[in-house]
Amino acid sequence: MSPLQRLVPPLILTLTLLVIWELACRLLEVPTYFLPPPSAVALALVHSAPALALSAAVTFGMALQALMAAGLIGGGLALAVSLSDPAERAVRPLAVALQVTPVVAIAPLVLIWAGLDHAGRAVVTLAAAVAFFPLFSGILTGLRSADPDLERLFDLYGAxxxxxxxxxxxxxxxPFALEGLQVAVGLAVIGAVVAEFVSGSGATQGLAWRLLEAGNRLRTADMLAALLCLMAMGLALNAGVAGLGRWAKRRGFSRGR
Structure with missing residues (x-):
């Protein structure tokens, strides 16, 4: 199936839903502060494009920094504990504990530790904490998944x-690392937005701050425009990871699976 054939069904469904949304808002005379029609959201997107682009760049930068930090720490730790079963048994429960702890619960602490004047550091740290576990778990599982027959062959040759x-x-x-990265990409964006919500200072001026600002003024169309930017950012990052996976397969880097 060609890329165009894969795009046609979701495009048709999206356009159909947008038409239904537009008609419903106009025929039922829904208040714009409650649910604006897509045309109003498009106008808000065009009108606020410079500010949204700047905020999107800030959020994207923080999410990317968080993803890099999570990859370095998670990958390095997975590599270290994969060499020792006792180390893995000691570290894995702590990694799981970090994963199941809500980011909202630890955000005030991280904000204090990072410094109230350095909200960006706190946002990156919290987003990295959210994205850490999929990378750690995926890389560790992959390192443990080597073919036992090949392991014995390496033993035979004294590798x-x-x-x-x-x-x-x-x-x-x-392959496991790429799957973990695909999950971690979305979590890094979510973590950055939630952390910026919790910080509430507006110092970072990311998309979450635009959402808060528009919500406080009941500018629902501006809120939906910011949400569209977040969705586009998440889709772009996922497409980038998928492209990286295809490139790795073409180059033969994943033959070990």
């Missing part, structure tokens, strides 16, 4: 730890 890691375990871990 060292570094050779085993570079030539066997890392290629086997790559």
């Amino acid at each position: 060292g730890r570094l050779q085993r890691l570079l030539r066997l375990r890392l290629p086997a871990a790559l």
Whole structure:
């Protein structure tokens, strides 16, 4: 199936829903502060495009920094504990505990520790904490998933730890790492937005602040325009990760799976 054929069904469904939404708002005379029609959202998007673009760049930058931090820490920790079963048993419960702790609950603490004048650091830290576990778990699972027959073959030839890691375990871990990255991308954006909501200072001026500002003024069309920017950002990041996965497969980096 060609890319165009894959795009046609979702485009038709989206256009149909937008037409129904527009007609329903106009025929039922729904108040614009409650639910504006898509045409009003489009006008708000055009009118606020410069401010939204700037805020989107801020949120994107913080989410990207968080994703890089989560990848470095999660990948490094997974690599370290994969070499020792006791280390894995010690670290995994702590990683799970971090994952199940709501970001809203720890946000005030992180904001205090980062400094009230450095809200951006707090947002990046919280978003990294949210994105950490999928990367850690995916990479660790991948490092543990190498073919046992190949492991025995490496033993037979007396391969060292570094050779085993570079030539066997890392290629086997790559597909799992990409799957974890695809989950972590969305979580990094969510974590950045939630953290900015909680900080509530407006210092970062990201999309979450635009949502808060528009909500306080009952400018629902502006809120939906900011949400569209967030959705577009998430879709773009997911498409980037998917493209990275396809490139890795073409280059043969995932043969170990």
